[in-house]
Amino acid sequence: MVEKLCTHYGEKICEYEGETYYAFPEVDKLAHNGVESELRNLGFGYRAKFIHKSASQIVEWGGVDWFNSLQDMKYKDAKVELMKLYGIGPKIAAQNYLPHLRGKKNVTDKMYTEIGDHFRSLYGDMAGWAHTVLFCADLKKFQQSDTDTNDTGKPKKKRKKL
Numbered sequence: 001m002v003e004k005l006c007t008h009y010g011e012k013i014c015e016y017e018g019e020t021y022y023a024f025p026e027v028d029k030l031a032h033n034g035v036e037s038e039l040r041n042l043g044f045g046y047r048a049k050f051i052h053k054s055a056s057q058i059v060e061w062g063g064v065d066w067f068n069s070l071q072d073m074k075y076k077d078a079k080v081e082l083m084k085l086y087g088i089g090p091k092i093a094a095q096n097y098l099p100h101l102r103g104k105k106n107v108t109d110k111m112y113t114e115i116g117d118h119f120r121s122l123y124g125d126m127a128g129w130a131h132t133v134l135f136c137a138d139l140k141k142f143q144q145s146d147t148d149t150n151d152t153g154k155p156k157k158k159r160k161k162l
Helices: 002-009 035-041 047-060 064-071 075-082 109-138
Strands: 012-016 019-022
Touching: 002 019, 035 047, 064 075
Parallel strands: none
Antiparallel strands: 012 019
16 A cells, blocks of 8 residues: 555656656645545545545644654654544554453553553664564565465565456
8 A cells, every 4th residue: 555655646766677666655645635535446445534634634734844843742742643633543453462462352541552662662763663564474465485485485476366
């Protein structure tokens, strides 16, 4: 989905070895009228509304200046500000990393804080990136078995079924 956002709304960065690369789009490009329906057509489903509405709010609140203001805030204050965006709330994706949370149906503020503190204690300023990498590693889409490589050890290209 990130690649689709970049390809359809980002500026072209370069071409390299036959591939074209695009920057992540500026927030104002995602706030235009019609973006929600375009995103739905691109397969974003329910996320289309969240992306468009959040982008519109960010533009209304000052765009890049609003983002920059978050950097000067304490973590908890920045979190409160981010949660003012449409569809943004606390989430859980760390039950594998904090086993005593397995089986919990709801995440309390205390548990959410514990998860965040755990990731920050392990990865410091890179905790957000680490969380994303670990989350993706758990997705079947990104898992690769030994049979998914060719004899050079490189991933086989997936072929679409007709």
